Amino acid sequence: MTARFVFFTQPGCLSCEFMKLFLEAKEIIFEERDISTDADARRQMTERHGSCETPTLVMFSSGTQDEAAKVIVGFDPILLDQLFESAPSSDVVAES
Secondary structure (H helix, E strand, O other): OOOEEEEEEOOOOHHHHHHHHHHHHOOOOOEEEEOOOOHHHHHHHHHHOOOOOOOEEEEEOOOOOOOOOEEEEOOOHHHHHHHHHHOOOOOOOOOO
16 A cells, blocks of 8 residues: 655745655655646645645545545645654565
8 A cells, every 4th residue: 555645836935845855855756746837736736635835745545536635734844754654655565
């Protein structure tokens, strides 16, 4: 089981740059959506996920396409660490 992450961002957002560096350092695979050039991404971020600012990171649990399991608005490394500790990962190997 693995979670899917969508990262809503825009140019000139310093917190977005910090979050992107954080996600890359943690080797988190994410889909980046630029709300300044993608009207559908802006609409999803505001209407579906209830966020009016960037960065916004949305986690979808394995098997769900539209329902977000968690929405994080703003760059909060402590909250992100907690999220990734609890997020299902395909990297975990079960012992026999």
